[in-house]
Amino acid sequence: MKGRPRLFLSPPWVGPEERRAVERAFDSGYVAPCGPLVDAFERELAKLSGRKYAVAVSSGTAALDLLMAHLGVDASWTVVAPTLTFVATVGPAHHRGARLVFVDSDATGNVDLALLERALSDLKGGRVLVLGVDLYGRCCDYRAIGRLCRRYGAVYVSDSAEAVGAKTERGEPAGSAGLAAVYSFNGNKIVTTSGGGAVVTDSKRLADHVRKLAQQSRETCVWYEHREVGYNYRLSNLLAGVGLAQLAKLPAILEARRRNHDFYRGLGLDCLPAGTGNCWLTVALLSTRRDRDRMLDRLAKADIEARPVWKPMHLQPVFAGCPVYGGAVSEDLFARGICLPSGTGLAEDDLTRIADVLL
Numbered sequence: 001m002k003g004r005p006r007l008f009l010s011p012p013w014v015g016p017e018e019r020r021a022v023e024r025a026f027d028s029g030y031v032a033p034c035g036p037l038v039d040a041f042e043r044e045l046a047k048l049s050g051r052k053y054a055v056a057v058s059s060g061t062a063a064l065d066l067l068m069a070h071l072g073v074d075a076s077w078t079v080v081a082p083t084l085t086f087v088a089t090v091g092p093a094h095h096r097g098a099r100l101v102f103v104d105s106d107a108t109g110n111v112d113l114a115l116l117e118r119a120l121s122d123l124k125g126g127r128v129l130v131l132g133v134d135l136y137g138r139c140c141d142y143r144a145i146g147r148l149c150r151r152y153g154a155v156y157v158s159d160s161a162e163a164v165g166a167k168t169e170r171g172e173p174a175g176s177a178g179l180a181a182v183y184s185f186n187g188n189k190i191v192t193t194s195g196g197g198a199v200v201t202d203s204k205r206l207a208d209h210v211r212k213l214a215q216q217s218r219e220t221c222v223w224y225e226h227r228e229v230g231y232n233y234r235l236s237n238l239l240a241g242v243g244l245a246q247l248a249k250l251p252a253i254l255e256a257r258r259r260n261h262d263f264y265r266g267l268g269l270d271c272l273p274a275g276t277g278n279c280w281l282t283v284a285l286l287s288t289r290r291d292r293d294r295m296l297d298r299l300a301k302a303d304i305e306a307r308p309v310w311k312p313m314h315l316q317p318v319f320a321g322c323p324v325y326g327g328a329v330s331e332d333l334f335a336r337g338i339c340l341p342s343g344t345g346l347a348e349d350d351l352t353r354i355a356d357v358l359l
């Protein structure tokens with residue numbers, strides 16, 4: 001294996017188009033967290049998500065934080081989220097003192113709807129926010145979660161950070177669910193701006209408020225007037241240029257990710273189903289935790305990056321006191337699951353090299 005380059009889990013796939021976009025943005029003079037490319041990126045994101053409005057911000061976490069601020073999430077709120085997710089899903093709610101309740105997954109890895117209903121029906125009083133998550137780029141059941149939220153009077157926000165470009169089984173775009181949804185454009189995501197994110201929504205009021213909060217909540221007047229305190233979370237115009245160049249390549253990106261997924265499945269590996277998702281990361285399930293660790297070790301020795309599945313939030317020391325509904329399924333996925341290299345730029349040779357280790 002010596003002399004061969006390291007294979008990463010999900011490295012950025014950028015080239016001359018992105019470089020030119022940064023240069024053009026640079027030359028335009030809009031070297032700032034606003035400008036025509038931010039506006040154009042937002043228009044494209046609204047189109048992609050099937051939403052009326054998009055607000056581009058500096059990360060997916062910032063997008064979630066802005067939504068928490070907009071909703072006024074505080075210690076009087078309960079935030080219900082899948083336990084199998086990245087910590088950023090619940091970090092902003094945690095910082096605001098909300099009570100977190102975690103819910104297990106079903107066999108797809110996404111939230112278990114029966115357990116979600118149980119969690120919601122057990123909540124008595126107070127305001128409730130449900131955070132849906134499109135795990136590894138596979139959309140959860142938007143309609144079913146929407147129905148539950150309406151039945152139990154909860155606000156629904158979709159954490160579609162991992163799902164840019166994915167579709168639900170009914171063909172709805174990722175991010176089209178709930179009051180609003182967030183995307184991430186981190187370096188490891190399907191579409192990257194190096195770091196970035198967005199809020200998408202059909203609510204003008206929400207979009208306007210989030211945009212205002214993201215730029216220090218400055219009132220529209222000549223001097224600096226503030227009726228509330230905001231944040232500095234806007235996306236740079238340079239990076240919006242990168243995002244636009246990436247979105248132009250999205251069909252090719254999705255095709256490559258799907259090809260990776262089909263390749264791993266073709267090896268006979270037991271994979272988490274990708275459904276009509278974007279195949280952001282392909283997850284293989286080994287027989288036991290020991291097998292998982294051995295495989296991670298073998299891949300590491302071959303200079304191939306792979307990771308365990310997200311460690312469930314209810315197993316995280318920081319959330320030890322939080323209630324969890326179920327938990328065995330996500331614990332099992334964590335124990336046996338490996339995220340395999342899934343980058344857009346993987347060549348046939350790279351996949352063969354990975355397969356040699358896996359088999």
Ligand SMILES: Cc1ncc(COP(=O)(O)O)c(C=O)c1O
Pocket residue numbers: 058059060061062085086088089133159161162183184185186196197
């Ligand atoms: C499910 C999920 N939510 C939120 C985020 C946060 O996005 P960002 O890294 O852009 O802050 C990520 C990714 O990093 C994620 O995977």
